[in-house]
Amino acid sequence: MSSIKVKPIKDLWAEFEVPGDKSISHRAAILAGLSNGPCQIDNYLPSEDCICTLNAMSNLGVDYEVLEAMEGFGPTSLIIRGKKMDLSKPEEEVDCGNSGTGMRLLAGLLAAQPFESVLTGDASLCSRPMGRIMKPLAEMGASIEALGEKPGCAPLRITGGKLKEMTYEMPVASAQVKSAILLAGLFTEGKTTVVQPSETRDHTERMLAYFQVRSVRDGNHISVYGGQMPESRDFRIPGDISSAAFWIVAAACLPGAHLLIKNVGLNPTRTALLDVLIRMGAQIKDVVLSEEYGEPYGNIEITGKSLHGTEIKPEEVPNLIDEVPILAVAGALAQGKMSIRNAKELRVKESDRISTVADNLRAMGAEVEEYEDGMEISGGKPLHGQVLDSFGDHRIAMAFAIAGLHAKGETEITNTDCINTSYPGFSKHLEAIKAGKSPK
């Protein structure tokens, strides 16, 4: 089991790109695999989560050819040969690893196939709630049985078949649930509508449009028309702003630091982190360079300042949900209070991120009050180095590696293999930053 050791840095001056976006990579593997021909996908994220989705599509009969790979990880550039919506029964259980996105999106796809399949994953994934996709997919006509030890949890046995269209009001603001239903809706004969309680990331809608599938949005009502086949097209995945977030915070709270993150996704449903940091006094400039593939991407430039606390607004939460651990670290380093509420969803991520963030921040000397749906951090107390567990959660591991760059003494994060689920190469990038260089 690997670990990461960090000491405080005095300066940060770097320009680089982070690997491809995780959410968009999952969707590219699925939609290209359903399309009517070959699609070249560049800057695919070769993380364990996205490799699981690629393997899942391959188990469903989709061929792919690797053009380029990241050493020790997996493909970054590949040709996926679309199976024209005609998938085959997998010979074995489909393993989604640690990935909630992979499992929930694939469940939507498998619910519409005329065969039985089983979706499984690691211990963390098999303890996360799947009722949220089982219910709507069952209403569309699929039969899904939760075989896990915990009620409503994976493994999931899915007996798919002909689905009927429907309108579904989601009780939680979840892009994974929305996407599962839209993917299932592709295989119906009518119009399937998802009503989201508030804005959630819209990568599925954008990619459907890019692959020339007709979908419509009317406020928070998103509809897809069944019976359409995605048109094969090449796609380039922008850098992952959720990965960039670690470096953005590392630089934003270090007076005098300068950081340029290049070619990173700037989809407005993912950039709430920047708004919060700007309210905290950060100096951040983001510039959209292109929207060529249906997703805006560009550069983010950060100049380090002293930060002060803020309140994260309830409506911002879905658009920064994966950035809460690193924003909480920013809150602990800032002067004054930072409050995060309306974030109960954090309790059902790879770890219970309210308690794992609070435990680790307190161990470093911060004052944190925990609530059922969030936390309040009284910032400004100096953080001190500690041996901290990642709890097997990639975002916790990376957030506290960054905290260590701003703490007194040495910080060690144990159990850091999980970082490979979303950010292959993080440790290499961290080594470069520690050495005062730009990561390659």
Ligand SMILES: O=C(O)C1=C[C@@H](OP(=O)(O)O)[C@@H](O)[C@H](O)C1
């Ligand atoms: O659709 C997606 O790609 C994701 C949606 C979010 O989850 P929810 O849909 O559960 O909010 C997010 O936390 C996850 O990392 C990726």
Ligand SMILES: C=C(OP(=O)(O)O)C(=O)O
């Ligand atoms: C919650 C996350 O991912 P997933 O739900 O796909 O496991 C994440 O990447 O922080």
